[in-house]
Amino acid sequence: xxxxxxxxxxxxxxxxxxxxxxxxxxxxxxxxxxxxxxxxxxxxxxxxxxxxxxxxxxxxxxxxxxxxxxxxxxxxxxxxxxxxxxxxxxxxxxxxxxxxxxxxxxxxxxxxxxxxxxxxxxxxxxxxxxxxxxxxxxxxxxxxxxxxxxxxxxxxxxxxxxxxxxxxxxxxxxxxxxxxxxxxxxxxxxxxxxxxxxxxxxxxxxxxxxxxxxxxxxxxxxxxxxxxxxxxxxxxxxxxxxxxxxxxxxxxxxxxxxxxxxxxxxxxxxxxxxxxxxxxxxxxxxxxxxxxxxxxxxxxxxxxxxxxxxxxx
Numbered sequence: 001x002x003x004x005x006x007x008x009x010x011x012x013x014x015x016x017x018x019x020x021x022x023x024x025x026x027x028x029x030x031x032x033x034x035x036x037x038x039x040x041x042x043x044x045x046x047x048x049x050x051x052x053x054x055x056x057x058x059x060x061x062x063x064x065x066x067x068x069x070x071x072x073x074x075x076x077x078x079x080x081x082x083x084x085x086x087x088x089x090x091x092x093x094x095x096x097x098x099x100x101x102x103x104x105x106x107x108x109x110x111x112x113x114x115x116x117x118x119x120x121x122x123x124x125x126x127x128x129x130x131x132x133x134x135x136x137x138x139x140x141x142x143x144x145x146x147x148x149x150x151x152x153x154x155x156x157x158x159x160x161x162x163x164x165x166x167x168x169x170x171x172x173x174x175x176x177x178x179x180x181x182x183x184x185x186x187x188x189x190x191x192x193x194x195x196x197x198x199x200x201x202x203x204x205x206x207x208x209x210x211x212x213x214x215x216x217x218x219x220x221x222x223x224x225x226x227x228x229x230x231x232x233x234x235x236x237x238x239x240x241x242x243x244x245x246x247x248x249x250x251x252x253x254x255x256x257x258x259x260x261x262x263x264x265x266x267x268x269x270x271x272x273x274x275x276x277x278x279x280x281x282x283x284x285x286x287x288x289x290x291x292x293x294x295x296x297x298x299x300x301x302x303x304x305x306x307x308x309x310x311x312x313x
Contacts, residue, residue, distance in 0.1 A: 001025065003300065004043045006033060007052035010284075017293035022300055024048075032056075032262055040065050047071065048303075050296055053283065054079055055261065060086035073299050074312070075099070075292035076283075080205065087313050093303060094313040097295035104202075104282035105155035108230045111254025112139075112198055114276045115226045137197070137224065137251065140164040145196030147212070148203035148231070149174055149184065156200060157182045168192055171203065193220035198228065205232035215240035221250050230256040230282045238269070245274045256282050 001024040005013050008028045019026045027046075033039045033056045040062075043049050048071045051058065058072065060083045069092055074082060077096040087094050114120055117136035125133055144160040146153045146169040153169065160167045167184040170192045179186040193199060199221065203209055213227075214237040221227065227250060229236055238259060244250050252274035261280055263269065269277065295310065302309045 001048065001304075002046045003027065003048040003050065004029060004046040005050040005052075006042070007055040009052075009055075012289065013050075013052075013293055016289045017297040019297060022297060022304070024300075036062050036065065043069065048073070048300055051075070051079065051082070052292075054081040056081065058082040058087070063087055063090055063092065066092075071095070071300065071303050071308075073097070073296050075296065077310075077312070079312075082312075084313055092313070093308055093311070095299040095303070095308060095310045096312050097292050097299070097310060099283060099291055100285065100288045101151050102155065103285045103288050104230050105152050105159065106285075107256060107278070107282050108152075108156050108200055108202075108228055108254075109159055111228050111230065111256065111276055111278065112200070112226070115228070115252040115254045115274075116198070120276055137226075139198075142166070142197040143168060143195055145169070145187075145192040145199045146184065147171065147189075147192070147199065147201045147235075149179060149182065150202060150204070152231075153200075153202035154182045156202060157184045160198075165198075168196065172208075189217070190220060193217045194222070197222065197225050199225065200228040201231045201235055203231055203235055205234045210234050211237050213237065213241075215243075218244045218250070223249060224251050226251050227253040228255075229253075233257045233259045242269060242272050245272050248274070250274070252276070254278075256280055 003024050003026045005028045008030045011030045013028055029042060045068055047068055049069055051074045053075055063086050072092055072094045075097050076099050118134035121134055142165055144165040144167045146157055148171050149169040157167050161183040168187045169179050169184045170187055170189045174186050176186045212235045218240055245253055254276045256278045257280055299310055
């Protein structure tokens with residue numbers, strides 16, 4: 001049996017699970033998949049394909065061309081890049097894995113502190129022989145605004161409270177009682193953007209939430225405030241955010257997710273001022289990868305035994 005593990009960008013998937021126990025030929029692909037033709041050629045002859053989160057699209061059109069595919073395993077329990085209905089209709093079994101819920105909130109705070117205290121700028125200065133050139137902002141006593149108070153937003157809220165911040169939150173169905181449970185206050189979307197010193201997004205992407213943060217919301221932000229997105233690029237009007245940063249209308253932004261990934265080397269965002277950019281590192285941690293790939297091997301072994309587990313189809 002031929003197994004193809006896609007999107008192993010760091011060449012580490014082989015190290016996080018015992019693939020040998022499957023007794024199969026396992027191929028690890030570290031480069032991004034560029035288009036449908038590339039995907040078809042790369043997985044040609046593979047009965048099992050492993051997808052790393054949403055890095056590669058498995059649309060109905062693409063799935064129809066993967067004639068040999070019988071099992072598709074995605075890391076994580078939800079993957080918007082897989083057309084589950086099309087997979088089901090084609091007789092392709094799709095399984096998922098568990099994941100940590102702490103990795104992305106931890107990165108969120110890394111970005112908040114990096115932007116607020118200009119850590120990348122000062123680090124670069126130190127390495128080039130320089131010294132202090134910026135004046136950092138503060139967290140204690142300042143307001144943290146959280147868009148979306150689900151599992152991840154809740155963890156961000158609790159850390160904000162530990163820093164002594166005034167934590168407020170908004171989502172379409174959030175009430176004061178739910179917010180109070182995690183030490184936050186429910187406010188309107190307008191109040192959150194106009195009064196927060198840090199705004200961070202932790203919202204599920206859907207057609208209803210697409211471009212949830214647009215030019216209108218960004219225009220409400222205070223000149224000394226910062227914006228963080230470790231959720232989904234589609235939630236934010238990135239052109240409007242770039243305009244706000246270039247014009248100096250907000251202090252800065254920390255961004256981990258992009259409309260096109262990997263981000264093209266000549267993308268305008270790479271040269272946008274007042275930014276700290278990370279290459280979608282939210283879930284890229286040792287503990288997360290250990291869960292992802294250990295359970296992936298378990299999924300494949302169970303499917304081979306005729307008793308698939310963690311089914312998504």
